[in-house]
Each structure stands twice: as structure tokens, then as C-alpha cells.
Amino acid sequence: MSKDIRMLTGKHLIAGQWVGSDQTFANMPVSGAVDHFSVGTPILVDAAAKAAEEAFWSFGYSSRAERANFLRAIADQIDARGDDITAMGMKETGLPEARLMGERGRTVGQLRLFADHIEAGDYLDRCHDGALPDRAPLPRPDLRMVQRPIGPVAVFGASNFPLAFSTAGGDTAAALAAGCPVVVKGHSAHPGVADIVAQAIHEAIKECDIHPGVFSQIQGGNRAVGQAVVQHPLIKAVGFTGSLAGGRALFDLCAARPEPIPFFGELGSVNPMFILDGALSQRGADLGTAWAGSLTMGAGQFCTNPGIAVVVEGDAVEAFAAAAKTALAETAGQTMLTDGIASAYHDGTARVAGTPGIRTVLTTTCEGRMATPYLFASTAVEWMANAALGEEVFGPLGLIITAKDKAEQVAVAQSFQGQLTCTIHMEDADLSDAQALFPVLERKAGRILVNGFPTGVEVSDTMVHGGPYPASTNFGATSVGTLSIRRFLRPVCYQNLPDSLLPSDLV
Structure with missing residues (x-):
């Protein structure tokens, strides 16, 4: 490893702190020595969700420029660890060097694309119906509408994409771009890669002076940990890429909560x-x-x-x-x-x-x-x-x-x-x-x-990576491209509000 990049922590990142636990698990390298990582627990999930809620009161009301700067800082920190990420990815997954380098390029590219996209502001769907006080038979109030972040989001890392659909992948990038803190449940297929990428995000948080609860990652753990993530009352949406059986089980848990929340699951496809x-x-x-x-x-x-x-x-x-x-x-x-x-x-x-x-x-x-x-x-x-x-x-x-x-x-x-x-x-x-x-x-x-083949998915404004069930659990959403940011927003209408109370995006 290069001298300026830390070795694996083997721990969870909870609100800016590297936290261990009583038990450990090992990764499954194709070759070389195994690495050991702390096992996640529902108690850690609770701490991460509470920290995310606390962070939302500042991060959810930050400017688009501040969030764009944060996304770019994450991309830079990932690139700075590129050789280490590639080496660890090859060790854990067996994927070739070129594939992992390409996936890292896609990951940092989508972070930077999302930064540009939110700075432009079109995704906010801003609308204004001016007041009509003299309209008969009833006057119309002043009405403004804008998309607002929903709160803490849980993200499940994917087995087949250790970078693009995992710790700092599309779901995480979209949620952060929207203004939502993220709690990641790392995938046990590549905990080493997840550890290094979490270190990159941790450094970006410090560099940008953002509330540390904006990002937490919990490694390993049994089904109870995944259940605790989707059932925690402070989590307001879930992003998932994985199997139909696993995704459907989590979807059902989200729907059965006292406050049901959206589950954005990409569950599989035969792509005829x-x-x-x-x-x-x-x-x-x-x-x-x-x-x-x-x-x-x-x-x-x-x-x-x-x-x-x-x-x-x-x-x-x-x-x-x-x-x-x-x-x-x-x-x-x-x-x-x-x-x-x-x-x-x-x-x-x-x-x-x-x-x-x-x-x-x-x-x-x-x-x-x-x-x-x-x-x-x-x-x-x-x-x-x-x-x-x-x-x-x-x-x-x-x-x-x-x-x-x-x-x-x-x-x-x-x-x-x-x-x-x-x-x-x-x-x-x-x-x-x-x-x-x-x-x-x-x-x-x-x-x-x-006249093409679908195995290349472009990260762009027009891409739709989703579809009717069971391809995904929400046919109106995509997990790839700038449209994915809107999964973690909701429209709010403001009636007769003075400028001093309006969100900054409307003033």
C-alpha cells in the first residue's frame, strides 16, 4: 500500500468513529491471507440511524454547492486510494484489474456528475403560481413548490459491484446529492473494499467540515442486522441491489412498518x-x-x-x-x-x-x-x-x-x-x-x-435502470443516472410564505 493511505481498519464507521465489536468475520479472498472485520449488530444500526437523523438537521438544509463540493471530495479521496482499492477488489472478488479500474471510474464519475446535476438545480422541479388576489369567485394564494430531501436513507451494498453499487455507489451518491444522510450495510463479499471506500468518505467529511453522522457503514452481521436497518423508525427509504428473495423479504418488512417506507430494490432480470x-x-x-x-x-x-x-x-x-x-x-x-x-x-x-x-x-x-x-x-x-x-x-x-x-x-x-x-x-x-x-x-x-447488448449501463441523465416487478420494486424509479436522485426527495408546497421562511432553493 502507498505510504499515505491507511491499512484496513476492520471496523464499522459510525458517525465519524471507527467502532469495533465483540465478534469478527473473515472475507473470502481468491488468493492471499484472509482479513478480519467486526460483525455488525442492531445496536450499531441504532447508533448510526440516530447519528444520521442528527446530521439531517444540518445536511438536509445545506446548499447545493456545499453538497456538490462534498460529492467531489469523496470522488477525489476514492481516486487517491485507487491502487489499494483495485488490489483489494482483485483479492476479494476475483474481478480483473481492468474491470475494477473501470468500475472505479464509473463510481467517481457518477459522484461528479451528480455534483454538476444538483448545482444546475433542474431536478428540484421548482414551480411558482403567483397570487391572484382579485380572482373571482375566490382569490388564489401565492403557491410555490420544490423537491425536498426525505431524511436518513439506508443502502445495502451489492455483491456484484464492490464500487458502483456499494459503499459510495449510485444509491449512496443519489441520497447524498438529495441531502439525505446514509447508513450503509456493507456486503460481506467485499468488506475490504468497503473499508477502504469508507475511509475515503470519512476523509471527505472532515475535509468539508460536515456533520459526521452524514455517513455510517456497518459491516457483516446476520439477518437481524439487515432487518434492524429497514425497520429503524428514523430510516425513511432503502436502496437495495440483490436477489429477488432477499429483496422481497426486506420490501415486505418496509411495508409492514408502522410507518411504511419506500424500498427501491433492483432484484434481477433475464433481459430477453x-x-x-x-x-x-x-x-x-x-x-x-x-x-x-x-x-x-x-x-x-x-x-x-x-x-x-x-x-x-x-x-x-x-x-x-x-x-x-x-x-x-x-x-x-x-x-x-x-x-x-x-x-x-x-x-x-x-x-x-x-x-x-x-x-x-x-x-x-x-x-x-x-x-x-x-x-x-x-x-x-x-x-x-x-x-x-x-x-x-x-x-x-x-x-x-x-x-x-x-x-x-x-x-x-x-x-x-x-x-x-x-x-x-x-x-x-x-x-x-x-x-x-x-x-x-x-x-x-x-x-x-x-441492435446492441445491454451489459453496458451508461450513467447519464437519460438512463433508466429499473422496470416492472420483479426487475425492481418501484417501476417509477431508476437506480442509475441522475433521475435516481429523485427517489430520495418529496415535493413540498409553500403557501403564502415570506421569503425569509422559504428554502434557499426557492429564494
Whole structure:
């Protein structure tokens, strides 16, 4: 490690203090010695939530310029620890250096983008209806409206993105940009990375002279810790990226609180692709090869992994399937993020292989923490008869669904549950078929692509990373892009208030 960057604390960061606990847990490095970290407890959750509430009375009323400066300071502090973060990320997750460097660039880039965005102020939706004292039959008062922060927000770190969806990732950046203090429940897949990033945020807090309760991080702990986070009465919203089962359990807890709160969960997706006849006949082999590349990127551990291809039967299907099989067979095994994720992938491939009506196109052998690709095929009729095939298998598994005609291809589209993405591959001659599919896909997904692959998610003003359930628990929100900030705001109307009482954003 470089001389000016501290080693791991192994502790929780609670309102500016590094706090230990009686028990410890170890990370699961791909290689090298294990590191030990204090185990979280509900008592620590309570301390962090109370500190966040105290911080809100200053941070929630800070200026946009102050918050923008804070976001940029966090980005700078993360960059200053870049080599250490990359080394620890490679050790804990098995992700390659280039991937981790790219993810760090995305993480600091979104912090700086959000800083620019809140400084511009458009996200506030400011409106003013001036008073009409002479209006008949009733006068109109002076009315102003602006978006205001909701209070402390809980964020759950994601297993597959140790930076972009974790300690200082999109949910945290959006909440801080909105003016909401954050309590992070770190993910046990990469506690070392979380520790270093928390150190960066801690230094930014001191540099910007912000109330230390604005950020706390609790590492490890059993389910009781996660439950304590979402059920704490001072927490006003939750950001989550993870499994459908885990997310749904937390969502239900949020809804069952005496004061229900919004749960912004991104829970998974199979991201179907619909390959139309012209595209299949003209470039089916190329599409098969490209699909294999997208399917195996990062060992398939992306929530936008395009796991299913839907085609109409014909001679061109064989060329597409053969090219995908060849490319997948040449893909070397990859290390998965955790033993648990690898085990779930092995179980998922066995479940799909054992489903009636499934034909195996490519089978491989993988064990332990390694993942190798699998390719299966089915007909549209068999697909629609087996709802379980629509459940996400987190890893490099592909399924080709063959419809007997275009109408059946549309029927398959209608059978999907909510998705993060849906893709159409088409040529100009396929326009009418695409127009038939489009209204269905628009109702199914938060992002629709043409002639691309969804595994790249741009952080921008226009990006939507969400969709109808079970892709996410709130179809009106996104967890990526500047629109994500609005999840942690609520509109407030001010009637006949003097300027001296109005929020600074309205004066």
C-alpha cells in the first residue's frame, strides 16, 4: 500500500468513529491471507440511524454547492486510494484489474456528475403560481413548490459491484446529492473494499467540515442486522441491489412498518433479446458470437446479462446457435464473486437442465468458485408452460427459445415478467415486426435496445435502470443516472410564505 493511505481498519464507521465489536468475520479472498472485520449488530444500526437523523438537521438544509463540493471530495479521496482499492477488489472478488479500474471510474464519475446535476438545480422541479388576489369567485394564494430531501436513507451494498453499487455507489451518491444522510450495510463479499471506500468518505467529511453522522457503514452481521436497518423508525427509504428473495423479504418488512417506507430494490432480470428474421438471416452467426461475449462478460454476473434469445424457427437459427455454442465453448472458466454465488449458479444450471422440454446445446464442467458457460434451447410452447424458466440464473447461462411464427414470438414477449432491459435485433426489412413487438416490450422493461447488448449501463441523465416487478420494486424509479436522485426527495408546497421562511432553493 502507498505510504499515505491507511491499512484496513476492520471496523464499522459510525458517525465519524471507527467502532469495533465483540465478534469478527473473515472475507473470502481468491488468493492471499484472509482479513478480519467486526460483525455488525442492531445496536450499531441504532447508533448510526440516530447519528444520521442528527446530521439531517444540518445536511438536509445545506446548499447545493456545499453538497456538490462534498460529492467531489469523496470522488477525489476514492481516486487517491485507487491502487489499494483495485488490489483489494482483485483479492476479494476475483474481478480483473481492468474491470475494477473501470468500475472505479464509473463510481467517481457518477459522484461528479451528480455534483454538476444538483448545482444546475433542474431536478428540484421548482414551480411558482403567483397570487391572484382579485380572482373571482375566490382569490388564489401565492403557491410555490420544490423537491425536498426525505431524511436518513439506508443502502445495502451489492455483491456484484464492490464500487458502483456499494459503499459510495449510485444509491449512496443519489441520497447524498438529495441531502439525505446514509447508513450503509456493507456486503460481506467485499468488506475490504468497503473499508477502504469508507475511509475515503470519512476523509471527505472532515475535509468539508460536515456533520459526521452524514455517513455510517456497518459491516457483516446476520439477518437481524439487515432487518434492524429497514425497520429503524428514523430510516425513511432503502436502496437495495440483490436477489429477488432477499429483496422481497426486506420490501415486505418496509411495508409492514408502522410507518411504511419506500424500498427501491433492483432484484434481477433475464433481459430477453428478440432476434427478428432479417437480422437472423443476414448476421445470425455474428450475433451468436457477440451474444456469447456479452453472456460471459464478468462471468455473467451482471444484472443486465442477456440470458435469453427469442427467435422464429427457420434455417438461420442453426447458424446463430452454432456460433454461440462455438464461442461459449472457447470461453475459459472464470472465478465467481463468492462461493455462495458460484453454488447458486451450479444449482441454477442443474434446475434448467432438468426442466421438461429443455434441450442441452452446450454443457460444461465447473466446480468450486469457477463458472463455465452453459447453453440450452427450448420451444416457445415449452417455455410458456414452465414459468420457472423465467427466473434469473446469475451467471453465464444462455437459453434459446424458438417460436413457430412471428405471432408466437410476440406471445413469448407477453409472457415475460418485468425486466430491466429488452433488446430487438433487426434490419430495415424487420420494421413491421419490430413495431408489433415494441408496445409489448415497452410495458415489460425500463430500457429498450435495438441492435446492441445491454451489459453496458451508461450513467447519464437519460438512463433508466429499473422496470416492472420483479426487475425492481418501484417501476417509477431508476437506480442509475441522475433521475435516481429523485427517489430520495418529496415535493413540498409553500403557501403564502415570506421569503425569509422559504428554502434557499426557492429564494
